[in-house]
Amino acid sequence: MSASFDFDAPDHFTVGAVGQPGKRTFYLQGRQAETLVTLKCEKEQVGALAEYVAGLLVRLKTMDRPAAKDMPLLEPVDSLWDVGAVGVGYDEPADRILVVANEAVE
Numbered sequence: 001m002s003a004s005f006d007f008d009a010p011d012h013f014t015v016g017a018v019g020q021p022g023k024r025t026f027y028l029q030g031r032q033a034e035t036l037v038t039l040k041c042e043k044e045q046v047g048a049l050a051e052y053v054a055g056l057l058v059r060l061k062t063m064d065r066p067a068a069k070d071m072p073l074l075e076p077v078d079s080l081w082d083v084g085a086v087g088v089g090y091d092e093p094a095d096r097i098l099v100v101a102n103e104a105v106e
Helices: 043-059
Strands: 012-018 025-032 035-041 083-091 096-103
Touching: 012 043, 025 043, 025 096, 035 083, 043 083, 043 096
Parallel strands: none
Antiparallel strands: 012 025, 025 035, 083 096
């Protein structure tokens, strides 16, 4: 079983790709303080995550807040493990979006 990470207040959270179109590798990345976690994921997972979070932000009416600047992947881009499933939700009492990524099981 791989390491587990719980970032209650991440200072960086992004998705990104490395490589040429058609041969890109996609990543989900989060950082809190000195802990940087990079996970390899599928293009479809990144697309679904982006679509869901964008819709959630509209429903939460965050559009009056300043938009986040482009947040590229941070170096080093070394994946700890491959993502098998991604879950997203909203924790209303804490007013935060939760993203849970589970390791792919072979």
